[in-house]
Amino acid sequence: MAKKNGRDDPPKPQVSENEQMSDIVFILDKMELILQAVSEISKDGRYKTVPADKEHQNSFLKIDRYANMFENFLKNFWSQLKDPTRFGILSVREDTLDTPEVRQAVEDIAAGKQTKAVEEFLKKYEIVPRDKENQSINHQNQEEMAKKNETPQQAAQDGGQQQPKYRYNESMINWEELKKFGLSREYLQERGLLDQMLKGYKTNQVVPISMNFGSAVLRTDARLSFQQSVGGPIVLGIHGIRQKPELDRPYFGHIFSEEDKKNLLETGNMGRVVELKGRNGEYIPSFVSIDKLTNEIVAMKAENVFIPNEISGVKLTEQEQHDLREGKKIYVEGMIAKSGNEFDAHIQINAERRSIEYIFENDKLFNHQKLGGVELTQKQIEDLNAGKAIFVEGMQRKDGEVFSSYVKLDEATGRPAYTRYNPDSPEGAREIYIPNEINGVKITAEEQQQLREGKTIFLNDMVNRKGEEFSSFIKADLETGRLSYSRTPDGFEQREQFKIPDKVWDVELSRKQRADLQSGKAVLVEGIKGYDGKTISQYVKANFNQGRLDFYNENPDRKRDASQRNVVANVQKQGQEQSSRKSKGASIA
Incomplete structure (x- = not known):
């Protein structure tokens, strides 16, 4: 397999002589809050790191951020990442390392805290990818460039800042209710879990929770997520740990074969695409995996998978991409790790992660003391x-x-x-x-x-x-x-039949809005007042299968196609239609 071809280097900004070789480069794992300092960069962009503490300060590499090897390092770093949002590169002037704000931020990161000092530290010093060419710029310069390029209309809408895109609106979360589970906003944020949940994902780790039912108290570990409730607020989804995956029972109409069970238990992935029966009776091609933290069976629509052309610096062949789309496991050699070292591994689509995962078969030894x-x-x-x-x-x-x-x-x-x-x-x-x-x-x-x-x-x-x-x-x-x-025998709760309500969060619905909701359409409801006092607007759609109203930040009826193949096909189709219209216009003339 061919390695990635390098692109032409972009023009370098002009810098004064005293700025040369004066920056320290850090790499931050935002999920685990681990900060490393770059100690060595080779000409091809590979690098080595040391812990970002005083003990290793003499090993920190001092570098010109505009040097060729630094640009190669940036391209190499961003191209090999499976989850670019998880990692960050920071460029800090050497003479600012001992300033109180930088020292405080580094100490907070080492302690696993997400504080205001850390937030300001990232905002000021983080370097982020700017475009598909993997060029990178500093946040300060990025804000200045954005202000120059934005239109007055964009500035009025965004207020000069780009808001993160979340699946759920935080104003619709009742934090007082979540305290009943021993959870708070600060607790989730400090552990780096709040962002994941607001984006619609499960936490990447199990969390201890406690539930007090008055007559019974339950303590357990579970992965957590936010889910839409019947009444409107965003509620807590609890994904408890199962003793083992339930592979002997049908899963949305699919009966697991012995080979399916073997694959799921060995790798966590079924290894093929199967048709699962949806709630409306239609059959949906899907990937199936096991949540390795909870043993829950998870499915993902096959049309939503994204297959990259390149992974960890290695270009995939058409056959390899096809095999991945079919759910198969492929073996890739010569990939480049974030440390700059080469490694070999199997890769495969994982439905629980909704992406490609690396499978290492000879690296499972426990070596902690x-x-x-x-x-x-x-x-x-x-x-x-x-x-x-x-x-x-x-x-x-x-x-x-x-x-x-x-x-x-x-x-x-x-x-x-x-x-x-x-x-x-x-x-x-x-x-x-x-x-x-x-x-x-x-x-x-x-x-x-x-x-x-x-x-x-x-x-x-x-x-x-x-x-x-x-x-x-x-x-x-x-x-x-x-x-x-x-203290008392458990009772049973009966569900009431779902009906379209007259009000949504105290906002009166019009007759047309209720009719549209009844017919399955999404409607925009404005003037919703959140628990934090903010007034927000939300798209609302009836979920008749679950008997509730679902809330969205964006219109759910707007058709999206996350499949790479279909996106390309649509672009080609539009191009053909435009060419056809032009040719017809020319013949009429």
């Missing part, structure tokens, strides 16, 4: 790499909560999976972990044994996370080890 702050023995590390489960006591979560758990490496990802039961024990005779203290109340060995046998115990004077005392019956799930709390 600690888990949750607890030092592991050599035997425990060897057992993990041998595929066995170990029990680790006294670990600490990021929020400070101490917990104990069985740990086993996930076969697909190689990451530690934490469970309250021993995954090596057989189903029906699970070995589960029962703590010796529940919500601040010590329990006896007899009570622990009763819980292991599936019996119910009753505890007084427990304290929940809000500091409130409560008493409850407690029972353990013998398969998962999770504890359930109850």
